[in-house]
Amino acid sequence: MDNNVFQELIQEFHENKLAHAFLLETNDKDKSYQLILEFLKRINCPEKYEDGCSKCNLCHLISSKALPSLITVYPDGINIKKEQILSLKKAFQTKPVFSKYNMYIIMDAEKLNASSANTMLKFIEEPEEHIIGFFVADNKENVIDTIKSRCQIFANFYVKNGEEEFSNEQFEKAIQYILEVETAHDAALLYNKDVLSLEIKDKNTCVLFFKTMLFIYQNIYYSMLGTEELKxxxxxxxxxxxxxxxxxxxRIQIILKILDDLNYNLNISLVLDRFVLEVGDIE
Ligand SMILES: [Zn+2]
Structure with a gap:
């Protein structure tokens, strides 16, 4: 649980400032779901929670999704239906018995339509102390506004093969490049050819370079969402x-896609040019 975003939430929980509804934007919903479960254990655990608490029955019930006060909603067909939200509401009419909170997790929150979102609103608008909820989506822009505007928003992106520690030298090289791409757009293709292609000669170096840029763009994005300070x-x-x-x-999506594609053998100079061109298409 060394995840910054959730550490922030744990802090807010200890300061009694925890919001009641969260929208989590992620490229890996399954991993994010597990992180949410870990977080819910932490705020409910009657013992002194340690990572992977298996001592207490409550944490065990959360892990095995057998706790009645924790409900996960998945789309039923192409939408999340109004009836699903109604039955969630019904289940949460009474206070939780074993846990501190009644908790819901709405997976694929972009599948809430106007009518199910409307039914959802009461939870969010008149929050009760003991209810907490998460909406999980690929892209928050696809989540209906009435929900989005009432949630605390945060994001969490994953790269295959884990995250690295980056050196300052790597950061500086990546920052320099981002400045080229973002400000001297036409010259960036030349920069690829004259500078970068001499430094990035093999796939591993290329992957590391894009992971470094991903880290930087993520920090920028998280700082815009207000969940991290810009370094x-x-x-x-x-x-x-x-x-x-x-x-x-x-931009983050472009880099994630490139990192995915780099699992196959690609021509590195083409990858660099593609990055410049694709970022150039966005404002
Ligand atoms: Zn526990």
Whole structure:
């Protein structure tokens, strides 16, 4: 549970400032779901919670999804239906017996339509102390506004093969490149050819380079959502925080796609040019 975003929530929980509804944007819903369960254990555990608490019955029930006060809603067909939300409401009319909270997790929140979202609103608008909920989506822009506007929003992106620690030198190289791509757009293709292609000669270096950029764009995005501070090291990229959130999100998606594609053998100079061109298509 070394995840920054959730650490922030745990902090808010201890300070009694925890919100009641959260929208989590992620490229890996299953992993995010597990993280949410860990978080819910932490705020409910009657023992002193340690990672992977298996001592107490409550944590065990949360893990095995056998706790009546924890309900996960998946789309039924192409939508999340009004009836599903109605039965959630019904289940949560009484206070929880074993846990501190009644908890719901709405998976694929973009599948809430106007009528199911409407039914959902009462939970969010008149929050009761003992109810907490998560909406999980690929892209928050696809979640209906009435829900989105009432949630505390945060994001969590995953790269295959885990996350690395990056050196300052790697960061500096990536920052320099981002500045080229974001400000000197036409020259960036030349920069690829004249500078970068000499430094990035093999696939592993290329993957590491894109992971470093991903880390930087994520920090920028999280700082726009208000869940992280922009790192001082990245202050020369502050101007990017003035762009639309959804456009920074698109840059993250481009990098995630490139990292995925790099699992296959690709021509590195083509990958670099593709990055410049695709970012160039976004404001
Ligand atoms: Zn426990």
């Amino acid at each position: 001082e090291l990245f202050s020369s990229l502050q101007f990017l925080t003035k762009k639309k959130e959804s456009n920074i999100f698109k």
